[in-house]
Amino acid sequence: MPEGSGNTMPPMMPPHPGLDMISDNYDDLKKKCPAFASGCPYAKTEEFNTLAASVGDISKCPAFQEGCPFSDKSKEELAVLIESVPKEHPLINPHELPSCHEGELLVQALNAFLSQIRQESDIILDGHAHKQADAIEFLEDPQLAGAMREGTKAVHKAAENSVFTKRFLRGQINRDEYGRYINSLYFVYKYVCSMEALLEKHKEHPTVKLIYFPTEVNRKQSLLQDLEYYYGKDQVPDLIALDKMTPAVREYVDAMESACAKNPALLIAHSYSRYLGDLSGGQILAKRLKTHIFHLSEKDAEWDTTEGLNFYHFEAIGNVPEFKEMYRERLNAARVDAATRDLVVTEAVKSFQLNIALFDEVEELSQKKLLAPTLLRGEIKFPDPAELPKSHEKRSKKSWTIATSVAVAVAAVAVGALIYKRVQKA
Incomplete structure (x- = not known):
């Protein structure tokens, strides 16, 4: 036109x-x-x-x-x-x-x-x-799980020696610190480009699919339940908003996305360090929380509670040791070449470093008093085990005194009644 x-x-x-x-x-x-x-x-x-x-x-x-x-x-x-x-x-x-x-x-x-x-x-x-x-020359027996275990020994030790981890193991962290810790983990596990989202995206990748067990290990629901327990349902949406992501968490998430862009097989390094860590050392941390935050003893009926501790409870896994062994066998059977195996081990080391940075950040926020306060809940508190014998002794003496007084009073009344009857007869 x-x-x-x-x-x-x-x-x-x-x-x-x-x-x-x-x-x-x-x-x-x-x-x-x-x-x-x-x-x-x-x-x-x-x-x-x-x-x-x-x-x-x-x-x-x-x-x-x-x-x-x-x-x-x-x-x-x-x-x-x-x-x-x-x-x-x-x-x-x-x-x-x-x-x-x-x-x-x-x-x-x-x-x-x-x-x-x-x-x-x-x-x-x-x-x-x-x-x-x-x-591609794939390795006949890559022993990927073993390679990651050996390759991360030094950084694993460093993670255990971080101030936050030491305080956690000693039972010295408080509710606000633990709340911040699982708040950070929520982003690591369930943010749009987080570990579980990336695993879902690449679940058909020949290496990723070997260790993809969403039903057994995914932590989204458990983390949400725990956050709601510590902060209340009304406050959780604000805590998990993307603009509340801290620098260490952002670095962690970006690192996983970057690794995936290079090679989705690198995701198994992050899966290995997190899930196997949650199933192993995480169970020890759960016991510390029960003992020092909830003041429970293994003899208490409430010891097996999951309230506030769902993150460490893997309901869909029957036998945890057997599952971990199967998980490692799957890793060892991964079809990778030597170069990819080395990259995965390097990424596993980086994963531990990212976790250390996350621990250090929680510790720093706590020192600066920048942690969001958790809810105060009525908890069943048990006395320090060391004080139990003394307390028991006091209760026994008190109970004996009351019982003796009652017995003496009853006897006195009986004797008085008997004397009264004799006087009347006379």
């Missing part, structure tokens, strides 16, 4: 040579197309109310500034060109372009051509992937 022509209908384009055979003869498409001889036929359209015009400023499309980009290319070159179209490129419905019948036919033909090219490309890429996989 000429510029400034108002409602004047555009002149009809000359018939396209060879359009009837376009799906079979691509040479006809690249020869001489009248519709695109002077650039894109849509470039000067004034039908701005159509879908074609609404998807963007099509008059500035670089592909057609110098004529039809298909007119001088072979089938292979056309395939490369079409494959280079970005995925976010807006789609155009040819039926929204009634003013250019030839353009509509061309779009339809190119759509069909694109589908064919992509199918052929997928076959080629798939075959190439198989060839690459065949070329």
Whole structure:
């Protein structure tokens, strides 16, 4: 449509040579197309109310500034060109372009051509992937679990020697510190780019799928339950808002996302350090919480409670030692080459370092008195075991004194009654 022509209908384009055979003869498409001889036929359209015009400023499309980009290319070159179209490129419905019948036919033909090219490309890429996989020298017995255990010994020791961990093991942390700790872990486990979200995303990866056990180990619900216990349901949404993510937690989450971008297999390093840690050392920490936060003894009926301690309770796992052994066997059977194994071990070391930074951050926030206060709840408190004998002795003496007094009083009344009766008889 000429510029400034108002409602004047555009002149009809000359018939396209060879359009009837376009799906079979691509040479006809690249020869001489009248519709695109002077650039894109849509470039000067004034039908701005159509879908074609609404998807963007099509008059500035670089592909057609110098004529039809298909007119001088072979089938292979056309395939490369079409494959280079970005995925976010807006789609155009040819039926929204009634003013250019030839353009509509061309779009339809190119759509069909694109589908064919992509199918052929997928076959080629798939075959190439198989060839690459065949070329990789996978380790027959990578012993990945053992490699990570050996590779993380030093940093594991460093984690145990952090101030926060030492205080935790001694039973010296308070409720607010533990609340902040599991608040941080919530982001590590369940943030949109967290460990469990990434494991879900890459669960079909041949290495990741070996250790993907969402039903058995996922911690989302348990962490939420514990946060609600310590802070109340009304306060939790604010605590887990993304803008409340602390620097150490943000670094942890970003590191996992970065590792996954390099190779999804690196996720197993984070899964290993967290889940196996929760199933091993985490059980010791749970006992410290029961003893020093809840003031329970193993002899108490409430000792097996999970209230406030759901994070360490793996209900879907029957026999924990057997599950851990199976988990390690799966890791040892991972199909990796030597380079990938080394990368996984390095990532496992980094995972421990990230956890240490998280511990240190909780300790620092506590020292600066920047922790959100947890709720004060009525707890069943038991006296210090060392004081029990003394307390028991006091209660026994008191009970004996009361019993003796009552007995003496009863005896006195009885004697008095007997004397009274004798006096009356006399």
